[in-house]
Amino acid sequence: MNWGNFLKRVGKLPVIDAELLLAGKPETASLKVQLCRWQKSGKLIQVRRGIYVLAEPYRKSDIFEPYLASLLKKPSYVSAEKALEYHGLIPEAVPVYTSVTTKRPEKIVSSLGIFDFRHIKKTFFWGYNSVTVNKQTGFIASPEKALLDFFYLKGLKISPAYLEELRLENTEKLDLEKLVLYAKKFKKPGVLRVARMLKKHIISLKAKEKKL
Numbered sequence: 001m002n003w004g005n006f007l008k009r010v011g012k013l014p015v016i017d018a019e020l021l022l023a024g025k026p027e028t029a030s031l032k033v034q035l036c037r038w039q040k041s042g043k044l045i046q047v048r049r050g051i052y053v054l055a056e057p058y059r060k061s062d063i064f065e066p067y068l069a070s071l072l073k074k075p076s077y078v079s080a081e082k083a084l085e086y087h088g089l090i091p092e093a094v095p096v097y098t099s100v101t102t103k104r105p106e107k108i109v110s111s112l113g114i115f116d117f118r119h120i121k122k123t124f125f126w127g128y129n130s131v132t133v134n135k136q137t138g139f140i141a142s143p144e145k146a147l148l149d150f151f152y153l154k155g156l157k158i159s160p161a162y163l164e165e166l167r168l169e170n171t172e173k174l175d176l177e178k179l180v181l182y183a184k185k186f187k188k189p190g191v192l193r194v195a196r197m198l199k200k201h202i203i204s205l206k207a208k209e210k211k212l
Contacts, residue, residue, distance in 0.1 A: 001031060001034060003038065006038075010054070011058070012060055012061065014053065014062070014063045014067070014134070014136055015067065015071055016052040016054070017071060018051070043055050045110070045111060045112070046110075047072065051072060053112065062134060064134055064136040064138055065113060065138070066139065066140055067136035067137060068138075069097050069115050069138060070137070070138050072108055073103060073115075073117045074103075075101060075102060075125065077099060077100060077128035077140060078139065078140045079099060079128070079140075079141035079145065079146050080098040080100075080118075080141075080146060080150040081094040081098055083140050083143075083145075083146035083149075084146050084147065087146065087173055089146075089147075089169060089170055089171070089174070090168065091167055095113070096113075096114045096115075096116050097113055097114065097116065098117075098153075099115065099116070099118070100120045100124075100153075101119060101120070101125075102120065102121070102125050103117070105119045118153050120152070123187075126145070126185075127141055127142050127145025127149075128140060128141045129142060142178075143173050143174050144175060144178045144179040144182050145182055147198060148179070148182055148191060148194065148195065151191075152191060156191065156193070158193075158194050160197075160201070163197070163201045168201075168202065176203070179195050179199060180192070182195070
């Protein structure tokens, strides 16, 4: 297959999954060689083995990073700091796409970003929603689950001073009752303690906002 025919086949795809592309194709071996050559020539970017994106001059659509993350590791969903940023709960832009997965942990560094996959138990793998942008569907933790995942992955270390440093904003997006219910679902006393401290802190923030 030449480059022109390849572009006709995949040109509209934001992310190229080689496994799907090669499935049932008689020219599998030769196409693998071509993928390698196009990568070396700079026409393709390999994010990880088997996952590619077209270089910018050939790319026809923007990449929705949570969608890319969902392809890099299955199952997974974006959580912790990146999900907090997505929901507008923290002011800073977060450079690392942290996801949680029931598979082994892994960090993938590419020109498209840093994707950090953190392991959690299967019993903790819930509390996320599908989000579709430009026909690309990714999975992102709810605001409440993103907060609990964040502190769980940090070893449940929390203090009033640290909560101030976190600079939570737009807290009206948080359902505080859901936050506590989600914490109870973990069945870990430490997570419930974190949720109650968060609830108290957020109520305090809202009280301060009303006074302003």
